Amino acid sequence: MQVHREAAAHDRAFARAGRELTSARIATTGEDAAWDDLVQATGRAHILQTKxxxxxxxxxGWRAERYVLGGGGVAQVLIRPLRFGLVFAYCPRGPLATGPLADAIAALRVALARYCCVALLCDPEVPDSADLLRAVGHAGARLAPVYVQPRRTLLLNAQIDPDLLLAAMRKKTRQYIRKAERAGVMTEETDDLARFHRLLRVVGERDRFAVHSLEYLERLREGLGDRLHVLMARIGSEDVGALMLARMGERAWELYGGxxxxxxxxxxxxxLKWRAIQRMRALGVERYDMWGLSDPPRSGEALPRGQVLDLVASRLGLRARGTVDPLAGVTEFKLGFGGDVVTWMGALEVPVRRLLYPLWQLAGRRRLARSAA
Structure with missing residues (x-):
């Protein structure tokens, strides 16, 4: 009982501090209508924060709530019902804070407390910094034992002159691009999602990972419109490669493919990947995100049972079979294109209702993290 009283007192003090530091309020009808513009205006736009x-x-099964934070920040939070009237909240690649991240997390925790929300999971793109981790710790956040989005990725500057991009690649990568061209591999952009999905299913069945339904991909196109691009590679009439990308502002992300x-x-x-980079360059994209690399554990940290590796592999449709690290081959393939390896802090977990939090720890944390991918 003493522990429960202390936790409740901490929550009340935290709520007061959150109101003093910043605020998180539900977006107005007008703000909701212009949501993607607000996301873009933060200077930290991410496709996972779009409508x-x-x-x-x-x-x-995820319902979105959109919050406007103090100082111009925003956060799209996905809400998932649990049993017994409880909910779980996930803020993918957010919050997009324009001020201190700890303040934004504190404000979201206060806002979500009006529900029976057991926990908030978020994975903002912020540096892997011990100082920053200590700061968000004061807001109740700590590194989560599960991952949804990859912690490491490869960013390539697509606006560099194509000859310089090729020169920065590994020799073998350049050779294979030219070999494919000489072999008559054809690439093209298409609106045919069924065609894309057929090939993705072939990859999924071969490498034994789950593939989103065609209906899901159609909804993604409905939502993203002309920001979604599908490129196919074929030899003759046979499709041999597929890649789906999304772009927003000066950045593009690889979503699914194989x-x-x-x-x-x-x-x-x-x-196919080289042609995708060229296509995004023509559309004004500067940062081309290959979405995920192998993630070695932090010092003293065990690898999280392949969670991030499995999720990224399923997203890309590629897997290095028979290795300890199932993404080893994928990582080597990507690194051949050059670019910069970037390491983010990773997923943060925030207890919202501390008395309910043990239920979340025991009943489905990993399952729900997988479903959020």
Missing amino acids: GWAHAKALT WSGTHAEERPFYL
Whole structure:
């Protein structure tokens, strides 16, 4: 009982502090209508914070709430019902804080406390910094034992001159791109999601990972519109590679894709990725995000049972089979294109209702984290 009283007192003090530091209020009708513009205005825009992404996630049981934070920050929070009237909250690649991240997390925790919300999971793109981790710790956040989005990624400057981009690649990568061109591999952009989905299912069945439904991809296109791009590679009439990308502002992200496993000698996926980079460059994209690399554990930290590796592999449709690290091959493939390896802090978990938090720890934390991907 003493522990419970102390936790309740901490929550009341935290709520007062949150109101003093900053605020998080539900977006007005007008703000909701212009949500993606607000996301862009933060200077930290991410496709997972757009209305279009939430539109697709609604198909899998997630409801979006959009918050405007003090100082111009924003946060799209996905809410998932649990049993007994409880809910879980996930803020993908957010909050997009324009001030201290700890203040934004504190404000969201206060706002979500009006529900029977057991916990908030968030994974903002912030540096992997011990000082920052201590700061968000004062807001009740700590590193989560689960991951939804990858902690490490590869960012490539797509606006560099193409010849310089090629020169910065590994020699083998350049050779394979040229080999695919000589072999007659054709690439094209398409609106045919069924065609894309057919190839993705082939990859999923081969490498044994779950693939989103065609309906989910259609909802993603409904939500993102012309910001969603699908590129295919083929040899003759046979589709051998597929890649889906989304863009927002000066950044683009690889979402889903894969290689059919046929015509390995022609190296079709190397050319497809190169053509995707060129296409995004033509659309004004500067930062091309390859979405995820192998994530070695922090010092003294055990690898989280392959969680991040499995999730990223399923997102990309690629897997290095028979290795300890299932993303080893994928990582080597990506690194061949050059660019900068970036490491974010990772997922943060925030108890919202401390008395209910043990239920979250025991009843589905990992399952729900997977469903949020």
